[in-house]
Amino acid sequence: MKRCLLCQQLLCWQPDMKWLFSRRSAITPPICSWCQQQFVPIEKAQACPGCAYPGTGGEVCLDCQRWQRTKQLLHNQALYRYKTPAMVDFFERYKFHGDYRLRWVFAAAYQKLVRQYPRRQWLYVPIPVDKETFANRGFNQVVGLCPELRLTDCLRVIQTKGRIKQSHKNRIERLQTLQPFALNATVDLHNKQIVLLDDIYTTGQTLYHAQAVLVAAGARVVRAVTLAR
């Protein structure tokens, strides 16, 4: 018997007929239905088409209107609300306590969302983490969310001494941060379509920094997918 990855309760899951006849019949959900219900899904039709902020009635939000003046809109898609107790707790355990097993909680749903962009036409580019974070955590949390996708590691973090951790900065400081990314020069990005992969969209600054590097290298379109918004 499998246990829920989040609350350890035994999973007494009954597959329905549709599930039994699908090709994924061997896979059981990684968490129990109670835990699943604690996460608040974002309804795409009612969210901002730029950043996936929920409840705008499908209109572009004010923040994205500002981005639109100087950038190509990222058209971020996100699965769940970030500022809910369950999601904040999830990221606390996954990222800050480094519980790598928890990548399976959302891996299937996250990859499904990314695959809306066919791999033949799009490159999947994960947002990198800096060396210090990687050493502490032991993994890149975004790469963990997509174990079955072929990723293109064309971005790296520019190492600066004493860089303040993103999570320790307030919103204004985050917006003013200088370009943190550089290109791994091995990939030809000319005229490419790129989906940026990240875990959380907060201000959008990180993703727009990444977009700028990719566009400067010749990318034609840059979009984004995040787990939470």
Ligand SMILES: [Zn+2]
């Ligand atoms: Zn549970």
Ligand SMILES: [Zn+2]
């Ligand atoms: Zn927006």
